[in-house]
Amino acid sequence: MRFMILVKATADSEAGVMPSEQMLAKMGQFNEELVKAGIMQAGEGLHPSSKGARVRFSGKDRKVIDGPFAETKELVAGFWMWKCASLQEAIDWVKRCPNPMPGESEIEIRQVFEAEDFGAEFTPELREQEERLRTQVEKQARPG
Template sequence: MAYMVMRRCGGDGATPSGAPLPVPGITLRDGADAVRLLRRNGQWRVEAGPFPPAELVDAFALLEAASLPEAIAQVRAWPGGDDATVYELREAGCAGGCAGFDERGTVGGNVPRRDPALTRYVFFIRADDVLEQDLVPPPEVIAAMNRHNEQGVRDGVLLAGEGLKSSARGARVRLAAGASTVVDGPFTEVKELIAGYWMLQAGSPEAALDCMRRYPYPGDGDVTLEMHRVREPAAAPGGPPER
């Protein structure tokens, strides 16, 4: 079973560091660079940051574990620094069978192709009261999403994507030097939660935003997406990370 672990940028004493995670994952650029793509009443608009730190994530990774307690135990074994760090763990997978994908490929056998000339962007879909209910979309909606994902990978645009179960299936681990605490979900601050993500590559932020405007989201209601640029590894061994 897969669990997504997200490093929170604020709240509960969490301090964003921009440092890589203790396991392979994705680190994001400063949250001040984030923008939100909002669909309201069928119309799209872009909202520039900065956004409240408590709503942001600055890094994430997928862990394999047999259960949530086992995933929590893995995170509690990570090193704690002088400043507290909060990790949110959520069960990966979206209701209804929309298939996640990453560098290992899609269920259709398509493997994402990274183009170093393009910039990687992560889009988080922000949770709402509906998504927190783990409602199952109609089969035709799930099929349309899966087809779109497969085509996006074939086109060399989409690199990864995964849904997240409601926060009732999650927990938060707070790590500090020599101590750790765990708070079980659900979490009441729904606007601070994430319901899934996509990672894509594009030649510009505008091209990335346009790609996500065309995604076949379930239903015709409101959608809030948050775009972050990926913090790429240093080009030279031992060099500083990209900022």
């Protein structure tokens, strides 16, 4: 199973406060453990929402909304993509994570849909397309 691990934003992360050298070292060590265990597939920090945008959809209409966005507690400051045997395994790994922010912080765990979750609506043709796209993305991600 794949899980998206969402590090929630705080007032500091939204203000652009960068992590300390000590925090970067702790997070680097944790990431090494994840990689050695075969859990981590990707992980990145995100710039504050003031450097971002949203696109709101209404039928065929599109409206661009520039950041920053209100409700800091609903924003994401970073993420990991993990492969775990269960939700409980993902929870256990998150509990080992260094606190990603000074003070209180929160990390959300969400399971990623897999092809079999979509049932008959995900036709053989759509499955083939999905596999072809995943293969292309993997090739593009490889250096050289």
